[in-house]
Amino acid sequence: MTELLTAAQMRAIETAAIESGEASGRELMERAGRGVVDAVLAHWPDLASASRKAVVLCGPGNNGGDGFVVARLFREWGWQVEVFLYGDPGKLPPDAKANCARWRDMGPVGDLKDAPRRADGADLYVDALFGTGLGRPLEGAALDWVTTQAADPACAAKTVAVDMPSGLCSDSGRELGGVAVSAALTVSFHALKLGHVLDAGPDRCGRAVVAGIGLRGGAAGAARPVQAPGCAMLGKAGRAHKFTHGHALVLTGDAGRTGAARLAARAALRIGAGLVTLGVPGSAQQDVACQITALMLARVEGAGGLAGVLEDPRINALCLGPGLGMARARDLVPVALKGAGHARSVVLDADALSAFEDAPEALFGMLHAGCVLTPHAGEFGRLFADIAGTLAAPATGGPAFSRLDAVRAAAERAGCVVLLKGADTVIAAPDGRAAVHAAAYERAAPWLATAGAGDVLAGMIAGLLARGYAPMAAAKAAAWLHVEAARAHGAGLIAEDLPEAIPQVLRDLGC
Template structure:
């Protein structure tokens, strides 16, 4: 499945460009779309007693009318419902004229659990809440117990953001066309789509270049070429040296998780930077990870130069307050002076609550990453504290919120969640769906911080390192499954990396 994602406006442009370039006109594309919907219904619900096709006023309704015709020709009992009447002379009116039966009003819809419902009311471009008869249809479809096949997107789901606009259908399968939309990947819409199938309806791939796609699903093809590989003549420091700051004696576990993940990512050396009070606690748990006292920012800066640190992470379990802010400022200075990568998570973000501009001024990136990449990894609560005005309630999509935050901070932002969004200051963005719900466990985010830090330490650019780490983290979670705890994740990373290498070898060798 292609990883390009098109907004509703971009999809409308793709339709227009395809019609202008041929070979299909608008009705030809509609015929192809309706045929694809009918094929999915016949493939997955062949025993349905009756197919009920709910058609809206736009082209989605036209797709539904075409699907109804093909289902009828295949021998399935069909009822089509439509309101209001389509515009004269348009493709929907043509589809209505070609449907050989009487179309019923939407209010007449009534289904049972033995039937199948095709939701062709509204597609990805819906911009207003469902109300009136359309909201009633959502309730009637749900209460019927019939499986729903959605055309493009379940009606009521925003193709732009995945938000539910008033009410929304819950589909068992969704048939979309040419490319998926952000609403297929972003929650809550993702949870209402069921299995998404992308149908080829004759729109040529060439239109993507004219559209200028800038949003993708997070897949290895987006960052695989930048993933570091060790030099056979290298040594541990040439493979990158990551430094992870530890909290006090009662809060050391998060940093150790991050440190082990950094090591498992391929970094040649990892040092835990610990306050003196926690040295013995940390020493009792460490083997391959080195340990360094880190009570004074100047001493850490000197150590970073002497031992060639190439990336730092601060935040997991560190503690909120002035001390954290001072070490963040020191780390930001090292980034500017020596090109270190820098990951800020958890307490490092919360320490700047109320004064986010102080953090952004400290980073002083200005949108340019030559001096070393910075990655911020907030969950929604931390994001709202660091970027007031961009919280989940403002009506922007998660992608747009992450993009604006990245531009404001001059850093790559990983807005974490079940649908994590990674955004760069230059507007590049990916949505990650390759993950397990079992990753919602204490310490999981600390492992992600360590993975990003380890990849930065090996010279991977910030956006690519963040996107890769999120995917690797998700794959580890999928491999481990139920019962995983954060301590399991670092040990699963070698198998994930080996799987990528095996896939590369298979691709190079070609089919046998």
């Protein structure tokens, strides 16, 4: 699956399968349990070598039913298994109740309050308390057990979560009530859910894998994980010339503030823009000229100077913001967005966003469909204060407001593509299309937490826009390539290393 589903979307897929006769609820539950067992033995192969002890914690819904299947399968494998239930067994849903009865033929069901919660209590803990359907904070014995478990790294290292760590909102990755199970392995069914990749999801899930349970089809309007870009446009044709691949203009700040823009410009050139020019004020002209070779330079003193440079119709993409300065941003952004009559793509980052924090509607009124905004959380909060406030509020119920919800709302308001930077980067277009690039699990890139990395990303987007990418496609491709460049370099990364890692990344893609 190449979708990230909400709980409602997953329920709809399951319901459609059941109503069509493709599978019964009992069959799906059996497949889910087997998927968990297979994933556990693949993740911890040493557990298959001898009799082990598992503690299985079952909740009051169908997630608990999955847990009863897991317990039975491990008992059949020869393990010692203890099962504990949160809730009244008489109130379990029909399929879960049937699997509870099957387990009772093999062993007792204890009360959750009596379940062990220390690392030495079992070789494996199975969290089947609450899955994707959790809509409220944990309470009672469930809250007590999860709070203790989450605080013990040794216990967490032995925990597998069924579908979703209990306490985690499956649509947002936020901890309902501020607490959730901490797992070493999480087994999702059919597809990953948004909560596996957003917010606290990767930290709580440990490693997330998908087990197929025989379902087909996706969900209309679902967000998609960003995939590796193809080489059809990243490569260069043999008969092309520099202007075939576009001319990007990156605006710098005053003397002593040009480094961020130079990083962005270098990235735009490395990603394949045919020409990249730095637009500098007179005070910074000598500073910049001493430090560039392949990059070009043009004097852009103020609004009039930018308007003059933009009379060249071959300039088809602009990047404003990195190190630009607030006053210069307020002066230049309106001209860049007007474009002197020529259709140009524009990336606005950093100061080009913060300069309008007192009048965001003025900025929104100038934006057009060819723009991409690339805020980090602070800049997002300054432009979209009400949306950011909702996102920052405690998650007291589910589905909780998510980063995806926030960016979709921001893109609709701005009328252009918005990319909210972070380990869980979210990209959305005004029409609701959305994608998530999570630098997590096997694509974790902690080295990107370094000054200037965001400036490089802005430049990469500008370079791809210059090459003819549509704004959404440019943002997605740049997000993937940005992380891949960081992973290719690894430890010790600084922002200057990112553009220089791009050629190897492109070669690895076969471009």
